[in-house]
Amino acid sequence: MAKAGYHHGNLRQALVEAALALIAEKGPQGFTLSEAAKEAGVTPAAVYRHFQGREDLLAEVARQGYAIFADLMEHAFNDGRPSALAAFEATGRAYLAFARRFPGHYMAMFESGLAPGAYPELAQAAQRSRAMMERAAARLSEQLPPGRRPPAAMFSAHVWAMSHGVVELFARGTPGAHAPFSPEDLLEAGIGIYLRGLGLLPPDR
Structure with missing residues (x-):
């Protein structure tokens, strides 16, 4: 099921939240971009509108963490x-x-x-x-x-x-x-x- 944030047009942040959930479960190297897309309730292709790949998504999670x-x-x-x-x-x-x-x-x-x-x-x-x-x-x-x-x-x-x-x-x-x-x-x-x-x-x- 799609996340509430996606319905409001904030897919980028929904993917960050999905990554955080997967990191808590599997560690930062234990999940794929497809799994993050599934957790956010979108297709893998939709992810690439916001992130070039899994490392790019992790970098955004880390950036928000440092902030x-x-x-x-x-x-x-x-x-x-x-x-x-x-x-x-x-x-x-x-x-x-x-x-x-x-x-x-x-x-x-x-x-x-x-x-x-x-x-x-x-x-x-x-x-x-x-x-x-x-x-x-x-x-x-x-x-x-x-x-x-x-x-x-x-x-x-x-x-x-x-x-x-x-x-x-x-x-x-x-x-x-x-x-x-x-x-x-x-x-x-x-x-x-x-x-x-x-x-x-x-x-x-």
Whole structure:
């Protein structure tokens, strides 16, 4: 049966929603364009009016994911309020929240094997999310003397990698469901250790 969005002329978005459902079921590499068409309630030929192929469809899913992700990060950062540290920690929690709430987008972004540079709009959306994390890192590192400040891109990349690792190992399915600590606690502790190493937090007593 055709999706409601298709009846309203929004076939492109209906195909994105179909892809998200299939990604949740089979993973980003586990479905065909014909299956996406069937899920959306249209013929495979209709898909090509909007997407050149399955990779093009996945790129749009990932692009929308990065847009949502950047919006969440910007909201969590809250222009550095109430403090640079609190805002920075909030972006880490937002990463976990995004992976949980938008698993289909998350997998399209990070597990589809897409090269963002091959899709200009995807690359732009991905850069916006990276820039948001770099902004949070730069604001926090202003507390350090200029000679001791790590490059914001490196600082944010370290925390991004830590957040991604917590999501992959402890926040998604098995063995994540059986983690000895909550993902939030693991990430908070890891960020705390990292920031203490930089001198941005006092050492534990």
